[in-house]
Amino acid sequence: MKTRKLIRSIRDQLDAHGRQQRARRKAMRKVVRRIEGRESELEKSLEKTSGDRKRKAIKKELAVLRAQRKKGVRLLREIKSAGV
Amino acid sequence: MLPTAAEAVGELMARRILLPSIFIILTYGFWVSPDFKEIAAGVAIFLFGMLSLEEGFKAFTGGTLERLLHRTTDRLWKSVSFGIVTTTLMQSSSLVSVITISFLSAGLISLAAGIGIVFGANLGTTTGAWLVAGFGLKVKLSAYAMPMLVFGVVLIFQKPKVLKGLGWVLTGVGFLFLGIHHMKEGFESFKQAIELTDYAIPGYRGLFIFAAVGILATVVMQSSHATLVLTLTALASGQVTYENGLALAIGSNVGTTITAILGSIGANAQGRRLAGAHLIFNLVTGGVAIASIHPLIRIVDGFSAQVGIAADDYTLKLAAFHSLFNLLGISLMLPFIGLLERWLCRVFPAPVLRYKKPRYLNQASIEHPDAAIEAVRKETDRLYGHAAATIAHGLGLRRELVLSDAPLEQVIETSDRTLGEDLDERYELNTKSLHAAIIEFISYKQEGLTRAQSDELFELRTACREIVAAVKDVKHLQRNLRVFVGSDNDDIRRAYDAIRLHIAMVLRELEMVRSAHDRTTTLLTLDHVKVSVAEEDVIASGVLDQMIREGRITASMATSLIKDSGYAQEVCSNLIAACQTLYAVRDLALREAERDLLLTDSEIGAVAVAGGR
Numbered sequence: 001m002k003t004r005k006l007i008r009s010i011r012d013q014l015d016a017h018g019r020q021q022r023a024r025r026k027a028m029r030k031v032v033r034r035i036e037g038r039e040s041e042l043e044k045s046l047e048k049t050s051g052d053r054k055r056k057a058i059k060k061e062l063a064v065l066r067a068q069r070k071k072g073v074r075l076l077r078e079i080k081s082a083g084v
Numbered sequence: 085m086l087p088t089a090a091e092a093v094g095e096l097m098a099r100r101i102l103l104p105s106i107f108i109i110l111t112y113g114f115w116v117s118p119d120f121k122e123i124a125a126g127v128a129i130f131l132f133g134m135l136s137l138e139e140g141f142k143a144f145t146g147g148t149l150e151r152l153l154h155r156t157t158d159r160l161w162k163s164v165s166f167g168i169v170t171t172t173l174m175q176s177s178s179l180v181s182v183i184t185i186s187f188l189s190a191g192l193i194s195l196a197a198g199i200g201i202v203f204g205a206n207l208g209t210t211t212g213a214w215l216v217a218g219f220g221l222k223v224k225l226s227a228y229a230m231p232m233l234v235f236g237v238v239l240i241f242q243k244p245k246v247l248k249g250l251g252w253v254l255t256g257v258g259f260l261f262l263g264i265h266h267m268k269e270g271f272e273s274f275k276q277a278i279e280l281t282d283y284a285i286p287g288y289r290g291l292f293i294f295a296a297v298g299i300l301a302t303v304v305m306q307s308s309h310a311t312l313v314l315t316l317t318a319l320a321s322g323q324v325t326y327e328n329g330l331a332l333a334i335g336s337n338v339g340t341t342i343t344a345i346l347g348s349i350g351a352n353a354q355g356r357r358l359a360g361a362h363l364i365f366n367l368v369t370g371g372v373a374i375a376s377i378h379p380l381i382r383i384v385d386g387f388s389a390q391v392g393i394a395a396d397d398y399t400l401k402l403a404a405f406h407s408l409f410n411l412l413g414i415s416l417m418l419p420f421i422g423l424l425e426r427w428l429c430r431v432f433p434a435p436v437l438r439y440k441k442p443r444y445l446n447q448a449s450i451e452h453p454d455a456a457i458e459a460v461r462k463e464t465d466r467l468y469g470h471a472a473a474t475i476a477h478g479l480g481l482r483r484e485l486v487l488s489d490a491p492l493e494q495v496i497e498t499s500d501r502t503l504g505e506d507l508d509e510r511y512e513l514n515t516k517s518l519h520a521a522i523i524e525f526i527s528y529k530q531e532g533l534t535r536a537q538s539d540e541l542f543e544l545r546t547a548c549r550e551i552v553a554a555v556k557d558v559k560h561l562q563r564n565l566r567v568f569v570g571s572d573n574d575d576i577r578r579a580y581d582a583i584r585l586h587i588a589m590v591l592r593e594l595e596m597v598r599s600a601h602d603r604t605t606t607l608l609t610l611d612h613v614k615v616s617v618a619e620e621d622v623i624a625s626g627v628l629d630q631m632i633r634e635g636r637i638t639a640s641m642a643t644s645l646i647k648d649s650g651y652a653q654e655v656c657s658n659l660i661a662a663c664q665t666l667y668a669v670r671d672l673a674l675r676e677a678e679r680d681l682l683l684t685d686s687e688i689g690a691v692a693v694a695g696g697r
Contacts, residue, residue, distance in 0.1 A: 027677035035608065035681075063691050064612040068681045075680055 025079045032072035039065045106304065123270030123314075130263025130310055133256045134176060136236075140252030141174050157197035160421065164414070167204020175212050175260075175309065177205040177340065181362065182448075186455040189355045189448035191462060195425050198354075199361045203414050206337070206365065210407040212309050213333075216264060216316050217399035225261040225268075232258030264313055271321035284325045291374055294328045298335020308340035312406070316399050326398045330377065333406050338370040355448040357428040364424065369413030380408060442466075442521040453537050456529045460544050463522050464551070465666055468598070468659075470514040471551045472591055475655065478507045478558040479584045480569065486588045487595045495588065496581050501570045507559045519552050536672065547665040550658040557658070558587075561651040564644045575636040579627075579645055583652045589616065590656045594663050610660050611683050617656040618692035 011018070039062060046058045113120040156166045171177050181202060188198045232254050239251025285293055301311045315332040318324045324332065341363040373380065384404045385395070393400045417424070442463050449459035476483040480500040486492070526545050533541070561583070568580040593613045628645060631637045637645070664682075668675050683691065 023673050024677065027671075027673035028680065031608070031674060031677045031681060060615060060691075061612045063694060064615055064683070067683055067687055067691055068608055068611065071683070071687070072681050 021079060021082065025076060028072060028076055028079070032069060032076065035065050035069045035072065039069065102304075119270050119273040121270075122266050122273065126263045126266030126268075126270055126317075127305065127310055127314060128263070129259050129266060130313060131305060131307060133259030133261075133263055134307060134309060135256070136252050136259055137174065137256030138176055138179050140249045140254075140256055141176075141179065157193045157201070160196065160200045160418070163197045163200025164204040164207075164418075167201040167206075168208040169204075171205040171208025172211045175209075175215075177209040178307070180205045180208075181358075182451055183455075185355045185358055185448045186450075186452040188358050189444070189446050189455065189459070191354075191444060192455060192458055195354060195357055195361075195428070196421055198358045199365075199421055199424065202358065202362050203365060203417065206369070207407065207410045207414060209308065209340075210403065210410055213312050213316065213403035213406045214400075216313050217397075217403040220261070220264045220313075220316075224265070226265040229258045229261035229265065232261065264317065267314060267317040268320065271317050271323050284328050286325075286327065288374075290328055291331045291334075291377065294324075294331035295335035295338070295370070295374065298332040298337075299339035300335075301332075302336045302339025303342045306342075308336040311336035311339065316402060319402060320399050326401070327377075329398065329402050330381070330405055331374075333402060334370050334373045334409070337373075337406075337410070338366050341366045353432045353434045355446070356432045357425075360428050360432060361424055365413060365417055368417060369409060372412060372416065373409040380405060380412075384408060442518060442525070445521055445525040450525065450529050453529070453533050456525070457537060457540055457544070460522060460526060460541060461666065463518065463525075464544050464548055464662075465598070467515065467518045467522065467548060468551050468662060468666060470518065471555050472595070472659075474507065474510045474515060474555050475558045475587065475659075476591060477510065478555075478562050479565065479587060481584065481588055486591050492585055492588050492592065496585050499584075507555075507562055511555055511559065515552055515555050519548055522548050543665045547662040550662040554655045554658040554662070557651045557655045561648050561655070564648050568641070568644070573637065573641070575631055576641045576645065579631070579637070580648070583648060586617070587652055587655055590659060594659055597663055597667055600667075608678055608681060610664055611688065613660055614657075614683070614688045615691050617653060617660070618688050 042058055042062050042065065046055060046062070049055050049058060110124060113124065156162045167180060171180050174180065184193070184198050184201045184205075187193050188195065193201075236251045236253075236255030236258055239247050239254060242248055242251065284290065298311055298315070301314065302308045305311060312333060315324065315329050315336070319326065319329040341359075345359050345363060384401050387393075387404055387408075388395070388397070388401055393404070443466060444459040444462045446459075449455045473483045476486050481495060482499075485495045488495075523545065526541055529541065530538075565580055565584070568576050569584070571577045571580075590613055593616075594610075597609060628642060628649075632639065632642050669678065
């Protein structure tokens with residue numbers, strides 16, 4: 001484990017672009033996870049909500065979150081396939 | 085933000101009188117005594133060394149020091165420790181004071197924390213005397229100085245910022261050593277020509293006179309460090325007596341408050357309060373030191389005997405005295421920080437604000453890049469607040485109702501349909517003047533920024549432009565709004581009410597984002613507001629076509645509605661874009677990730693068409 005960490009650290013020092021891409025992927029994963037969390041909160045809230053207007057508002061927000069999550073997953077795949 | 089005319093004139097007069105006087109005195113001194121020339125050159129080299137050190141530390145303070153400042157000022161003991169440690173490392177209490185005033189003016193730290201830092205800085209600065217007395221005067225400093233200067237200059241010419249900074253630090257230390265060396269040599273030779281101790285004044289008279297000389301020297305050189313080093317070198321060569329040397333040290337401590345007072349001239353009320361605290365601390369410390377000088381001398385003698393300082397090593401004893409009376413000052417003042425803070429707030433009250441004057445943009449906050457950016461961010465937030473109020477008034481709505489939980493349809497229904505509020509005057513007084521102040525401030529802060537900081541300022545400037553554009557669009561919108569919100573034609577009246585509702589809804593959503601404590605997803609949260617904006621586009625939704633086809637509105641009304649719907653869309657888009665900049669998460673990597681995930685216009689349109697199914 002320590003050796004792997006050392007190798008990773010040396011690689012980071014030498015490969016600035018790779019380091020940036022890895023940082024980008026890490027941040028992206030964090031944001032996508034946050035969106036997923038918010039999605040599941042809203043889905044639970046939708047089950048408990050009655051009233052057309054409120055349900056419509058929650059559905060709208062869910063639609064936006066789904067679109068953002070799908071975009072995030074697609075971007076993560078692109079970064080991964082770029083060899084990072 | 086910039087010094088007032090009176091302040092500028094005062095500064096000009098001081099420069100016109102002081103500068104020529106200094107030149108005349110120096111020229112006369114050089115003509116009369118070559119040894120004085122060496123001492124003065126030593127002081128000049130020493131001061132240049134301090135400037136180089138400051139330059140060097142600025143390279144390292146882009147981010148690290150500021151993050152440290154945020155984390156270490158939540159408790160008083162942390163603030164004091166921060167002041168001690170940073171001043172010891174940077175050997176400049178002035179730099180620490182200026183950074184503190186800058187951060188205080190931008191609202192990044194509290195007044196109590198700032199006072200704690202200043203107290204700590206006063207103690208931290210005494211380490212310089214220890215270094216000079218313990219090491220500087222006992223070795224041939226020029227032997228160390230020369231290689232430092234050479235390596236330092238080589239590093240200064242390197243491209244990487246860190247190496248450049250290191251170069252400036254090394255050069256700075258080299259110049260400090262060289263300056264001390266020349267001062268030492270100067271005083272040694274000076275002794276041959278004139279024995280200054282013949283002019284020594286014993287007793288309390290000498291104490292006050294030499295304290296005054298110390299204050300004057302520090303004011304002229306703008307550096308208590310330089311005065312102290314001059315005193316130590318003079319003491320080492322026997323040019324001043326020990327008692328007179330102590331008085332000079334006390335005077336240098338008091339004189340250093342002038343730097344803080346000068347630095348607070350362009351600051352807001354908080355900056356002036358800190359300068360006031362600095363002055364009071366040093367005056368109290370100086371007064372206590374003078375009043376209890378003999379007991380303090382006895383304590384220093386006792387301490388010196390304990391730690392092995394020779395009885396005739398007056399330079400080290402002076403360093404010990406300097407630390408002791410500053411420590412005494414901190415012990416005396418620390419329990420009264422709360423009282424001091426309240427008193428300072430009474431003496432320097434925050435001015436009653438009129439909307440047109442900026443609150444955070446001032447000379448102090450411009451000094452440091454991070455403080456400047458934060459000041460611009462806060463002022464832009466303030467601009468947004470005023471713009472939102474202006475927009476609400478322009479739509480004939482009361483801002484507090486728009487931002488309340490009351491159903492917006494009801495707020496619109498019961499609103500003022502005469503729209504009597506004159507937006508032009510509001511725009512001129514509140515929005516335009518603040519915008520101009522922000523732009524002026526940003527234009528003055530263009531140097532010494534990293535790429536990331538420059539980009540941030542550019543984004544904030546764009547946000548300001550978007551906010552002002554939104555207000556101007558409401559001004560255009562108001563023309564037809566006045567005509568149609570009170571119209572007999574139900575359809576056109578409902579269409580324009582829908583426009584007001586739409587903008588009010590966006591204002592409400594944005595206010596929720598603005599006041600949210602957790603800013604972690606605000607950038608992405610605004611996408612759903614954009615979807616709502618897209619859904620309300622009357623042209624895209626086909627509502628307008630239907631109204632025209634069915635003859636419910638005239639063609640002339642239709643063209644007005646098309647134009648004004650466009651204005652409404654622009655108002656909402658501009659406000660959302662501005663908020664995305666203002667309230668985005670601060671972490672750069674997360675912010676970039678969120679930006680990548682923001683939905684494009686076509687993606688927003690697709691979600692709007694899908695209708696949240």
